Structure formats: C-alpha cells, structure tokens
Amino acid sequence: MRSLYVRSFGSKLIWGLVSSFVIVVCVGLTAQTEDTRMEIQTKNWxxxxxxxxxxxxxxxxxxxxxxxxxxxxxxxxxxxxxxxxxxxxxxxxxxxxxxxxxxxxxxxxxxxxxxxxxxxxxxxxxxxxxxxxxxxxxxxxxxxxxxxxxxxxxxxxxxxxxxxxPFLDVSKPPEFQNIGISADAEWTPVQLAVTSVLPMGDRDPDYLFGALACSGCHDLNEPQAPSSMGESGPNFGTIHELGTYRPEAAADPAAYIKESIMSPDAFRVADYDDAMPDDFANRMTEEEIDRLVQWLLDPDRVTHARDAEGNIIEE
Amino acid sequence: MSVQSPAPQKKPWFLALLSALDGIFVYLTAGISTGEFRAMLRGDAPGRPNTRLTPHADAFLLHIKPSYYHESVTRFTHTFRLGLLSTYLFLFETITGIILMIWYAPSPERAYVDMIRLLSNVPFGQLMRDLHRIGAELMVGIVTLHMVRTYLTGSYKPPREFTWLTGVLLLVMTLFLSFSGYLLPWDQLAFWAVTIGTSMAEAVPPAFVGEIINLLARGAPDIGANGLLRFYLLHVLFLPLLLILFFFVHYYKVVLYGISLPAQEEEVGEDTANRVPANRRVYYLPEVLLDEGTFLLAVTAIITAVTVFLFQAPLEHIANPQQTPFHTVAPWYFYWLQGLLKIADKLWAGVIIPGVLLVMLMAIPYLDRNPSRRGADRRVATISGIVAGVLMIILSWMGTPAYAVQGAPALEVVEKLMPEEKVGISRKIGYNHIPFGTYDTREPITTDDAEFAKLLHEFVHLLEVWEEKAPDFNDPWGLLTVTQDQANLKHLRWEITWLSNEGTEEYFKQDYWLHKDSYYWEQYGRKKFGVPEFLEMQNGG
Known part of the structure; x- marks a missing residue:
C-alpha cells in the first residue's frame, strides 16, 4: 500500500505537468469544435x-x-x-x-x-x-x-x-398568378361556408354534425374512457352507453344530450372551459336537434360522404 | 600613507536588479527567498531556524494550514485526500456555478430557454454545465466516502467528536446543495424529482406543520415561479454560505486536533497526532503543497477528460406540471429514501426514519464508548457499518423503477422502444434508419435496413416478454406506422392490441414525432469531435 504514494519530487512535478497538458488538450479540443457543436445544438433544439x-x-x-x-x-x-x-x-x-x-x-x-x-x-x-x-x-x-x-x-x-x-374577409380577391400559380391553371374554387348550402329544417344529422363543426371537438370514433375523455370535447365513440359513465344521464340520455346542445352550460363538465357555442338552438330547428340526438345515440349510425353542396355522394 | 576609506562598492546593475526581483519574490511568497525556493526544488532539508515557516505566520491563505504534518498521515492510503477533495470540489462548483449564473434567470419563463441558449449559443456553455453537474454528483460521492473512511478508521473518537458532528452536517448540506440545484434547469426530470422530495416534508406531523414546511419550500401548494426562486436562492446563496461557515468550523477542529494517526502507531486511548517527533515531520512547504497541488490537478484532468469525452448533463422536456412522467425518480443519492417510501408510509419513511438516522449518525462518537480505534477491537462497529452500507445499497436499488414499479405492459413496451424522455432504440438508430411504412409484429420482418430490423425484432421480443410476465396481457400484437406529416418530420405511431383475461380486446396507442435535426446527445455515448458522422447524417447519408 505504501508504494501507492509517490514521494519523489520529480515524479510529482511530471504528474502535475501531464495533468495540466491533459486539461489544455481537452479544453482545446472543445474550443476547436465549439462552432460546429453550437450549430448542431441550435438545429437540435x-x-x-x-x-x-x-x-x-x-x-x-x-x-x-x-x-x-x-x-x-x-x-x-x-x-x-x-x-x-x-x-x-x-x-x-x-x-x-x-x-x-x-x-x-x-x-x-x-x-x-x-x-x-x-x-x-x-x-x-x-x-x-x-x-x-x-x-x-x-x-x-x-x-x-x-x-x-x-x-x-x-x-x-x-x-x-x-x-x-379563399378567405372571404380579405379586401380583394386572391390573385393566383401573384403567388406563382399560373393564371390559366385550372382552379376549382372550394365551396365556402357550408352552413348556408342546405336550408334549415330538413338537414340530416350526420350532415349537421360536420357542418356545425361538432366534429371539430367531438370525436365520433374514440371511446369515452376515464383516461381519455377527449381533448377539446367529450368523445362520442361510446355515447350510446352515456348512462354508464354519466350517471345523471342514465334516466333519459336523449333529454340530457338535447339539453346539452341547446344550453351547453346545463351539464358542463369542469374540464372543458367555455368552448361550446351556445347558439345551436337558433341554428337548428327542434326536429333537427331531436334527429341529431337520436343519431348520436344510435350505435350503428352512418356518416355519408357528401359533396360541396351537402348532397350525399352515391357510391 | 593616509588611511583611505574604501570607496563604496557599487553593485553592478544586474545584481541590483536581481536583488530587487528577489525582494519582490519574497514579498509575493510572504517570506520565501529565491534561494530558499531553489533549495526546496532541489529537495534540500530546511535550515535552522526554518525560514519556510514564515508564510504560515504572514500569509492569510496559509495561516489556516498546519506548517507540518506527521509523516504517517501524509500517506495517500491513510486519508485518500478525500477531505481535501471535498473542499476542492466545493471551490470547483463555486467557479463553474458563477459562470453558469451569468446565463441563467430563475423564472419558469426563462430557466429552460436559458438552458437551451446555454447549450446552443454560448461557447463552452455545455462544457461548463457538464462540469458543474459532474462536479456536483462527484462531491456528494466524495463527501460520503470521506465520512466512510473516517468511520472505518475510528477517527471520530475523542477528541474529534465535534469534528465528526460538523462533518455530518456538512454532508447534509452537500446533499441539499446538490438537490436544490436539481430544480434549476426546469425540465421534467428536475420538476418531478423535486416534487417528490418536497412532498416528503409534508409528512411532518402534525399535519399543519407539514403543510407549512411544504409551503415554505415550494412557495405555493405546487412548485412554480416562487418555488424556483426559493430553490435558486437556497442553491446559490443560503446553502453555500452555511456550508462555508461549517467548513471553517470543521477545518479548524481538524487543524486543532491534527489528523488522527494510523491506529496501530499509538497506544489505545492515546492521541499523539499533535506531538510529531522532529524526524517524522513533513513540512507543508513544499512537500504537502506540491502533493496536494498535483493531486488536485490530476483529479481536474480526469474530470475534464471524462466530461469532454463521455459525460453529458441530461436535459429533458420542459417542466410540465400537468404531465407526470412515466417513472418519476429522485436523484440517485435519495434513491434509498424512495425505496423506504415503497415499504413504509410517508411519515415513517419520509420523516421519522431519516430523522432518527441523522441524529444517530451525529451521535455515533457519543454512543461508541470503545476507546480503541484499532480494527481488531471494533469488529462490531465495522460490521454494523458495513451492514448499514449494504442496507443503503439495497434500499437504493428498491428506490429505482426496477423494483415494484410496473406500468401497463403496453406502455412499458413502447417506453423501451421510444421513451417519453431520453433516447430509446428508435431515436438511437435515428431518423434515416426508420423507413416509411406499416410494420406488423405478426408478419415476418422484411426490411433492408439492418438497424431497423433490430428495432422490429426488439418490438416482437418485448411483446413476448411481457406476455409471459403480465397476467392480463394475452396474445399481444403490435403495429408501427411511420408516416410523414411534414418535411423532415417522421410520425411514429405505436399501436398494441391484446386480449384481457375476460377475453375483451384492449388497445393502446402512442404517437411520437422524430425530426431529422433533433440530435439526442446521449444517443452516442461519446461526443464526436468535428461530428462528421452527424453532418453526414444530416445530408442524408
């Protein structure tokens, strides 16, 4: 054990010099590559x-x-x-x-x-x-x-x-040639504002669900589970079993959903803030709402493919 | 002949200069002349009277050091220089820490952004952070080892009881110093480790006292801007000052009583550390100074080399109070506490047991009445020390996620392949080795990329392992879908489907994205100088 200890003056000096050299080399190597490293780190983050x-x-x-x-x-x-x-x-x-x-x-x-x-x-x-x-x-x-x-x-x-x-709120209509799209390119303007296409009163529930942007927040396919209720609004994948996870709806699920559509504050779940619009009662007739509720509660509900005017595309 | 008075001898100009320089040298060294310095370098014995002792009387920095040591205690294997090293690491941490402070503001809006700026925009920024981090981990280890050495040689015995007590306090301060620095990067690792740590304080009875302690530490019911500021002030001001105070008390006692001699060199019950025979004196100037200097230089060289080539301080995602990480862990030196928490409730594991342990540790010199420091006479003390050490290690192991923590099998599988934090196999093989497509674990693996094939094999393997291990995880199969949502960004969707015991089909899904430029430093284990491989990878090679 005694031999572990270096007593010689000279060897200590050499050890000190070697250590200093190692430090200088390490720092020097780092200095050499700092620019590359910083560039890579910038891209990395x-x-x-x-x-x-x-x-x-x-x-x-x-x-x-x-x-x-x-x-x-x-x-x-x-x-x-x-x-x-x-x-x-x-x-x-x-x-x-x-x-x-x-x-x-x-x-x-x-x-x-x-x-x-x-x-x-x-x-x-x-x-x-x-x-x-x-x-x-x-x-x-x-x-x-x-x-x-x-x-x-x-x-x-x-x-x-x-x-x-095309945005309707812009001051002038978009000029496609200005953005590098040739003027004679075939351009089919996308149909705007689907809400105005079909008249109120006679619209199908699956159409309303998309046109009134319900689908923006409520996922029709994802099931409702305690761990994943839905990011911006409750998932509707298992809404036909509403009573099982929302006890207050067990007695009459249809009335519960209808009330929720007409006045979103009625049964608001705390996790979702003031996100749901409260004007649906004005944007749908009562029959439309009833049909929408029935459609939502139907486990075998169908969503049709539709064209820009809202008509069902026959396959 | 008249007596001619000798003409005043005029010194040649160069001799006058030399003598002036010698004066400056003596001034700077507080009493060592150049001649004496050369004699030291030659290894000459000191003269009588010993002029090499002058600096110990005149220089502030040296007056605290003893002018000579007993030859036996200068042997490396007697102390392993652990106390010196602890002090040095504190200085090391202070210097690197002050440099880091230039680039850091303790607020949740700034802290993490400052970390990224430090890494990507400050020359030597990453090196400083890595050095500070490795120094902190090392300091905890070295201070602990210092205590273990003192315990095993029985050096805490009279008259050094109080030295031991202040030493234990210094260990506690070192732990808290390290722990308080843990929060500052404001990443997930930091946030949750400190959340666990402070929640232990909550268990202090009665309930309202625990609540108040927790509130004082966190600055609010949960850690936020106030908590970060408090930990910052603890870390850079309060704890260092306290540590400096106790260091001087500790060191004063060390010098006062001298370093205890190897036990077999003196009679049982005797303490001759301060009665050094003239022929066994090793003077601080120059022997011990040179010894300590080269030792610390060598340690610095090792730390620097390890940091430059091997070590990276981790930085996880920004702290997110809404998202608990998959496995939350305390810093390694508190694993044993986390292990205790798994087998006892919060009051016992978080307050009573650590408190009793700490008091007992401080009280060891007062409890151990055995006057002998010789190994043969203190078998009980040695064995109980070793048993305590082994218990600590076992408890620490129990504190890691390896023991009694198991997430949902599907989550565990994905966490192995592509974890929330850190690298995992997927990020390790990198962007270019993950081809687009859908890969089903039930189908044979057909891919040209050898690395990617390894990943898929591991996917299949992990599913098999967990099917065996978890009772409620039957016939699992997995799907990996790699698509592209944006340029340079791959979307990896991991899906696992299995049957529960009731025979119902269960499903798990996890989405991750991997950007071409994101470079997980940890992934290479070794930093690449010039990083040609990386640049090549970036160019699609």
Whole structure:
C-alpha cells in the first residue's frame, strides 16, 4: 500500500505537468469544435421544438386543421398551403408589418375574436394561457414552430394541390398568378361556408354534425374512457352507453344530450372551459336537434360522404 | 600613507536588479527567498531556524494550514485526500456555478430557454454545465466516502467528536446543495424529482406543520415561479454560505486536533497526532503543497477528460406540471429514501426514519464508548457499518423503477422502444434508419435496413416478454406506422392490441414525432469531435 504514494519530487512535478497538458488538450479540443457543436445544438433544439409542437398540434389543433395541415372545409383553413405561406399576410394587410411566424403566433395565442361572422363556423379560441387558453407560452412557441414547418411542402404545391379556401374577409380577391400559380391553371374554387348550402329544417344529422363543426371537438370514433375523455370535447365513440359513465344521464340520455346542445352550460363538465357555442338552438330547428340526438345515440349510425353542396355522394 | 576609506562598492546593475526581483519574490511568497525556493526544488532539508515557516505566520491563505504534518498521515492510503477533495470540489462548483449564473434567470419563463441558449449559443456553455453537474454528483460521492473512511478508521473518537458532528452536517448540506440545484434547469426530470422530495416534508406531523414546511419550500401548494426562486436562492446563496461557515468550523477542529494517526502507531486511548517527533515531520512547504497541488490537478484532468469525452448533463422536456412522467425518480443519492417510501408510509419513511438516522449518525462518537480505534477491537462497529452500507445499497436499488414499479405492459413496451424522455432504440438508430411504412409484429420482418430490423425484432421480443410476465396481457400484437406529416418530420405511431383475461380486446396507442435535426446527445455515448458522422447524417447519408 505504501508504494501507492509517490514521494519523489520529480515524479510529482511530471504528474502535475501531464495533468495540466491533459486539461489544455481537452479544453482545446472543445474550443476547436465549439462552432460546429453550437450549430448542431441550435438545429437540435429547433427540431425538438417541432417534435413538441407536433404533439400539441395533434392534441389541440388537428381536429380542425388536420394533422397534415390540410384544413377542414368550412371549419378551419389549411395551413399546409402555398396560399397561406405566400399570400395570406398580404391579404390581411400585414405584409411588411409582421412576419408570418408572428401572425401565426398571435393567432394561436389570442385566437380570432374578430372573426365572429366569417366563413368559418367556429371562431378560433385563444390558446395561450395569457389570454385564458390552455397552453403555456413555450407550448405556443412550439406549436408555431410546427405550423411554420409546413412551409417546405406548401411551397411545392401546384394550384390544384393547394387545399386552401379563399378567405372571404380579405379586401380583394386572391390573385393566383401573384403567388406563382399560373393564371390559366385550372382552379376549382372550394365551396365556402357550408352552413348556408342546405336550408334549415330538413338537414340530416350526420350532415349537421360536420357542418356545425361538432366534429371539430367531438370525436365520433374514440371511446369515452376515464383516461381519455377527449381533448377539446367529450368523445362520442361510446355515447350510446352515456348512462354508464354519466350517471345523471342514465334516466333519459336523449333529454340530457338535447339539453346539452341547446344550453351547453346545463351539464358542463369542469374540464372543458367555455368552448361550446351556445347558439345551436337558433341554428337548428327542434326536429333537427331531436334527429341529431337520436343519431348520436344510435350505435350503428352512418356518416355519408357528401359533396360541396351537402348532397350525399352515391357510391 | 593616509588611511583611505574604501570607496563604496557599487553593485553592478544586474545584481541590483536581481536583488530587487528577489525582494519582490519574497514579498509575493510572504517570506520565501529565491534561494530558499531553489533549495526546496532541489529537495534540500530546511535550515535552522526554518525560514519556510514564515508564510504560515504572514500569509492569510496559509495561516489556516498546519506548517507540518506527521509523516504517517501524509500517506495517500491513510486519508485518500478525500477531505481535501471535498473542499476542492466545493471551490470547483463555486467557479463553474458563477459562470453558469451569468446565463441563467430563475423564472419558469426563462430557466429552460436559458438552458437551451446555454447549450446552443454560448461557447463552452455545455462544457461548463457538464462540469458543474459532474462536479456536483462527484462531491456528494466524495463527501460520503470521506465520512466512510473516517468511520472505518475510528477517527471520530475523542477528541474529534465535534469534528465528526460538523462533518455530518456538512454532508447534509452537500446533499441539499446538490438537490436544490436539481430544480434549476426546469425540465421534467428536475420538476418531478423535486416534487417528490418536497412532498416528503409534508409528512411532518402534525399535519399543519407539514403543510407549512411544504409551503415554505415550494412557495405555493405546487412548485412554480416562487418555488424556483426559493430553490435558486437556497442553491446559490443560503446553502453555500452555511456550508462555508461549517467548513471553517470543521477545518479548524481538524487543524486543532491534527489528523488522527494510523491506529496501530499509538497506544489505545492515546492521541499523539499533535506531538510529531522532529524526524517524522513533513513540512507543508513544499512537500504537502506540491502533493496536494498535483493531486488536485490530476483529479481536474480526469474530470475534464471524462466530461469532454463521455459525460453529458441530461436535459429533458420542459417542466410540465400537468404531465407526470412515466417513472418519476429522485436523484440517485435519495434513491434509498424512495425505496423506504415503497415499504413504509410517508411519515415513517419520509420523516421519522431519516430523522432518527441523522441524529444517530451525529451521535455515533457519543454512543461508541470503545476507546480503541484499532480494527481488531471494533469488529462490531465495522460490521454494523458495513451492514448499514449494504442496507443503503439495497434500499437504493428498491428506490429505482426496477423494483415494484410496473406500468401497463403496453406502455412499458413502447417506453423501451421510444421513451417519453431520453433516447430509446428508435431515436438511437435515428431518423434515416426508420423507413416509411406499416410494420406488423405478426408478419415476418422484411426490411433492408439492418438497424431497423433490430428495432422490429426488439418490438416482437418485448411483446413476448411481457406476455409471459403480465397476467392480463394475452396474445399481444403490435403495429408501427411511420408516416410523414411534414418535411423532415417522421410520425411514429405505436399501436398494441391484446386480449384481457375476460377475453375483451384492449388497445393502446402512442404517437411520437422524430425530426431529422433533433440530435439526442446521449444517443452516442461519446461526443464526436468535428461530428462528421452527424453532418453526414444530416445530408442524408
């Protein structure tokens, strides 16, 4: 054991010198590669931000905007869209005033309170906790990073591939040639504002469920379970067994659902904030609501494929 | 002839310069002349009177050090320099910590963003963070080992009882210092480890006292902006100051009583540490100073090399109070507490047992009346010490997720392949090795990519393992779907379907995304200099 201890002066000095040399080499190697390392780390954290954004987008935004950003007709605009990345800012008069990234950030954070009478059935609610929404600041930043990451694919779209729906609130009609789409390209304008297509009073429940944007928050296929009630509104996959998980509805499920549609505050579950519009009683006739309730309670309900006017497409 | 008075001898200018330089040298070294310094380097014995002792009287930094040691205690294997190393690591942590403070603001909005900025935008930022982290872990280990050494050589016995007591307090402070720093990166690891830690304080009876302690530590019912600020202030101000105070008390006692000699060198019950015969003195200047200096340089070199080549301080996702991680763990030095919590309730495991242990640890010198420090005379003490150590290790193992914690089998399978945090096999093989498509575990594996094939084999294997292990997990099969939602972003959907004991079909789904640029540092085990492989990977190679 005694031999472990170095007594010699010279060997101690050498040990000290060797150690100093090792430290200098290690720090020197680090210095050599710092630029590359910082560049990689910058990209790394941008990439991870987009990954986080994808999760938040899937949980909160995809029901209306689509996970691929394709949008949902009459409900939410496409984000994976050439128009969105090249022209939208100009159309809302913000070109040169702010960047698209800031525009997206503001929209996500504060929602769109001014768009109450727009072509979209639902207005976008504020998502940032700063404005009463559910997301923290860093989550808004990440989800904006995800949206902005659509740019690469969006800019490769041709006119017919762009899923965008012209915005009705812009001051002038979109000029496609300005965004690099040739003027003679065949352009089929997407039918707008589906709510106005079929007259009130005679509409099918499966049509209403989509047209009034119920599908934006309520998933028809996902079952209701204690662990996953539904992100923005309760899942409807097992709504025909409503009484089993909502005891107060057991006596008369149909009346419970009807009441919930007509005045959403009636049985509001605490987890969902003030998200559901309270004007459905004005937007549907009572018979339509009754049929919608029956359709929801039917475990074998059918959802028809429809064209832009709301007519069933025969297969 | 008249007597001629000798003309005043004028020194040549260079000799005058040398003598001036010598004066400066003496001034700087607080009393060592250049000649004496050369004599030290040559290894000459000190003269009489010993002028090498002057700095111990004149220099502030040296007045606390003894001017000589007993030859027996300078042997490396007597103390292993563990006390010195603990002190050095505290200094090391202070220096790296102050540098990190420049880049850090203790608020939930800033803390995590500052971490990312430190890693991606500050030259040597990652190195500083890694050094600080490894130093902290090491300090806990070294201080513990220092205590173990002191215990095994019986050095806590009279007159050193109080030295031991302050040492135990220093160990506790080191633990809390390390633990309080844990929260500062504000990631999931930090947030939940500290949530567990502070929740133990809640068990202090009566209930309202526990609540108040918890409230004081967290600054609110849950950890938030206030809690982060409090832990920050504890970490950078209160605990270091307290530790410095107790360090000086501790060290003063060490110098006062001297380092205890190897037990066999003195009679039982005797303490001759301060009566060093002249022929066994090893002077601090220059022998011990050089010894300590080279030792610390060597340790620094090892720490630096390990950090630069092997070690990365983890940084998980940003703290999310709404999302409890799959497995929450305390820092490793509190695993034993977590292990206790699994077999006893919060009051016993979180308050009574640790409290009694701490008091007993401090009281060891007062309880152990055996005057002998010799190993042969203290078999009971040695064996009970070893038993306590082994118990600690077993409890620590019980504190890890390996013991008595089991999530849902489907979740465990996916967590192995692509965990919430850290790397897992999927992120390890990386973006380019995960081809698009749908892969069913019931079908034969057909893929050209060898690495991806390994992943799929592991998927099949894990399902088999859990089918055997979990009673309610029958005929499982899995589906991995890799699609693309965006450029440079792969979407991995893991789906597992199985039959419960009642024969109903159960289903589990987990979505993850993997970006081409996201680079999980931990995934390579070793940092790559120049990182050519990474750049190649980025270019699609």
């Amino acid at each position: 941008e990439g991870r931000g987009i990954e986080n954004g994808a999760v938040i987008f899937a949980n909160n935004c995809a029901t209306c905007h689509g996970q691929q950003g394709q949008g949902l007709q009459g409900i939410a605009p496409a984000l994976n869209s050439r128009y969105f990345f090249t022209r939208r800012l100009e159309d809302v008069g913000q070109d040169g005033v702010m960047t698209l990234s800031n525009y997206v950030y503001l929209t996500v954070a504060a929602g769109r309170p001014s768009k109450d009478n727009s072509q979209w059935v639902n207005r976008m609610v504020p998502w940032s906790s700063q404005f009463g929404g559910p997301l923290r600041g860093d989550q808004v930043v990440d989800v904006v990073a995800y949206v902005m990451n659509f740019e690469e694919t969006a800019l490769q779209q041709t006119a017919s591939e762009d899923p965008f729906q």
